[in-house]
Amino acid sequence: MTTDESSWNRVVALHARIENELTKALSRRHGLGLSEYRALSRLVAAVDKSCSLRIQELADMLCLNQSSVSRLVARLEASGLTERDICEQDRRGIYTMITTEGRTRFTQAEPTYQETLKTALDKAAADPDLATAVVAFRTLTPA
Template sequence: MGADAKTTTADGLLWDGVVTLHGRVEHQLAKALQRSHGIGLSEYRALCRLSRAEDGELRMQELADLIGLNQSSVSRLVARLESAGLTRRAMCPKDRRGVYTVITDEGRAVQEKAAPTYAETLTEALDAAAAEPSLAPVLTALRRMPQLA
């Protein structure tokens, strides 16, 4: 037994499974969205968050927090979405330093068209992982969790 096996905790093993699961699912989602809709996974997630936001707009930092990107990455992401006509920028009327990104009608259409691909690919990827003995316990635990609002 190696030194690592002696120091690995149950939480460490669980987290390793989550990381492995996350990597596999993210890869499959990104591949399917790019192949079928010509958008990346971060672009899709940004469009989803914007489509659910009040008035279809979010501050840049809020969007970054919601999709797990830093400020620099979300700025580049929003620039790509703007170039494609999927979002536009708007200034905050109360605070001129605040910048919002706003989903366009075209952005909504792309998100709605890609949603079934995302949902089907997600289910397929999770079902495939559930069939693997090393990942099945992680999937069982995650799927038993109450749905988040």
């Protein structure tokens, strides 16, 4: 096994462990899937502060394909957390907007996400196989 492959395997293992912890905590405490939480997070932080994004923009931000995001948005809509909207300036664009209920659910879930992420990273840092990956991750400069 090459050094790159070994390092990559550590990153993948770290990612899987963290994602699993986040998924369990968000589901158990807030009834949200991890992708749902991330979609709400992107909508809350929408650049134009309208808290709406084109479906394709959301797909790009979440690194998911259009079909997966369409299903995700449908689940969020069915839960009353988002709603679709047509852009007045571009009738071809379909937007998804966060609702008041969606903003509330995100606000409630965000501390759980942050706490779980920190705890999972701390736990992974104690694992000799993952410690270097955690150190590398934690020393990244935010964009």
